[in-house]
Amino acid sequence: MDYKHLFSKTEVKEHTFRNRYVVAPMTRISAEKDGRANETMKEYYERFAKGGFSAIISEGIYLDESYSQGYHDQPGLAKDEHVQAWKQVVDAVHNHDSIMIAQLMHAGGQSQGNSYTDETIAPSAIPPKGEQLGFYGGSGPFQTPKAMTEEDIEEVKGAFVQSAIRAKEAGFDGVEIHGANGYLLDQFLTDYLNHREDQYGGSKENRLRIVLEVIKGIRQAVGPDYMVGIRISQIKVSDPDHKWAEGEAEANYIFSQLGSSSLDYIHVTDQDATAPAFGENTKTLAQAAKDFGKLPVLANGQLGDPGKADALLEAHQADLVTLGTSALANPDLPNKVKKGKDLDAFNFEKILLPQAKVKDHELQMKIEQ
Numbered sequence: 001m002d003y004k005h006l007f008s009k010t011e012v013k014e015h016t017f018r019n020r021y022v023v024a025p026m027t028r029i030s031a032e033k034d035g036r037a038n039e040t041m042k043e044y045y046e047r048f049a050k051g052g053f054s055a056i057i058s059e060g061i062y063l064d065e066s067y068s069q070g071y072h073d074q075p076g077l078a079k080d081e082h083v084q085a086w087k088q089v090v091d092a093v094h095n096h097d098s099i100m101i102a103q104l105m106h107a108g109g110q111s112q113g114n115s116y117t118d119e120t121i122a123p124s125a126i127p128p129k130g131e132q133l134g135f136y137g138g139s140g141p142f143q144t145p146k147a148m149t150e151e152d153i154e155e156v157k158g159a160f161v162q163s164a165i166r167a168k169e170a171g172f173d174g175v176e177i178h179g180a181n182g183y184l185l186d187q188f189l190t191d192y193l194n195h196r197e198d199q200y201g202g203s204k205e206n207r208l209r210i211v212l213e214v215i216k217g218i219r220q221a222v223g224p225d226y227m228v229g230i231r232i233s234q235i236k237v238s239d240p241d242h243k244w245a246e247g248e249a250e251a252n253y254i255f256s257q258l259g260s261s262s263l264d265y266i267h268v269t270d271q272d273a274t275a276p277a278f279g280e281n282t283k284t285l286a287q288a289a290k291d292f293g294k295l296p297v298l299a300n301g302q303l304g305d306p307g308k309a310d311a312l313l314e315a316h317q318a319d320l321v322t323l324g325t326s327a328l329a330n331p332d333l334p335n336k337v338k339k340g341k342d343l344d345a346f347n348f349e350k351i352l353l354p355q356a357k358v359k360d361h362e363l364q365m366k367i368e369q
Contacts, residue, residue, distance in 0.1 A: 003306050005313035012296050013227035013264040015099055017054040021334045024300050024322035025057045025103040035076030036085035042092050049096035051332030060105030060178050063159035067121045069114040070107025071136045077163040086170040102167035103176040108184025109145035112138035120145040122187050123194040128238035157217055164218040174227025182236025185211050219262040229265040247278040251288040259293035266293050273301035287317040298322050306337045
């Protein structure tokens with residue numbers, strides 16, 4: 001099959017994506033202890049560019065030397081040394097004509113490893129559900145975070161802005177705001193984690209406020225021509241079955257507000273990108289983002305089968321597809337598909353990148369949807 005939709009070109013913010021394949025952001029914990037990117041990371045990202053992916057979204061990058069870090073050995077964009085270290089990675093990807101986007105992340109209450117503090121912060125003093133992930137060196141329940149003050153909120157917004165400026169300086173083609181998977185911005189959106197009684201809590205309008213303010217601040221800092229996107233999900237690392245309380249109506253509000261902002265794309269992730277997201281006979285999350293947000297949509301969730309991915313594009317539910325586990329199993333997946341070659345299945349315990357750091361007997365990576 002020619003998969004004509006997967007191998008057609010498209011544009012986002014004047015960047016030409018030579019096909020519709022994008023590498024999804026995946027937590028790696030393979031940076032230096034001080035957050036600098038390194039040769040291991042350069043090789044990791046470059047192999048996807050060599051393999052034919054039109055674009056690569058980085059793992060979540062922490063923002064500051066304060067509360068944002070989520071995992072030990074996570075990379076940062078918090079200081080000039082981080083900028084300089086990322087340049088070699090970005091240059092390697094650009095050498096193969098692929099686009100590189102930095103995902104900016106504040107872990108909030110879902111942090112389980114931070115070199116700068118033992119404390120976590122969140123909208124309210126409510127710990128995430130579940131337990132920390134052994135894949136990332138954590139164990140036991142998440143600690144109870146400190147409820148953020150308005151000063152904390154201002155500092156977080158400033159950290160997102162400064163990190164975006166550093167990403168631009170490092171040569172990234174754009175930034176993706178991490179508003180998904182249970183991290184800080186998603187914690188504000190989540191009713192059971194946000195019990196604030198000020199302008200950042202309560203109604204869905206208030207809970208979305210910080211997200212819109214982060215978008216506005218970044219856009220003002222990087223200018224009108226720089227690509228800015230956001231990742232949104234219902235599911236979380238700590239709560240994979242979570243759904244928005246108001247279902248499709250809440251999706252309508254969230255995506256329409258994001259679509260009215262200065263964003264250039266919306267990236268959604270679900271357990272299965274082709275499944276109804278809000279109950280039987282409802283829209284997929286990608287379709288909701290497309291219909292309500294009216295921006296280019298990146299869809300993620302079990303789209304490694306090229307026929308399934310191509311059909312999603314043909315149905316106009318998404319403009320690009322992002323791959324995690326399928327990309328790990330097949331770093332050259334676009335090239336393989338184009339040549340009609342069989343794809344390797346993902347095996348969690350066997351596909352352990354030899355250059356990644358191992359923490360005792362634990363697995364080297366956790367794949368977020």
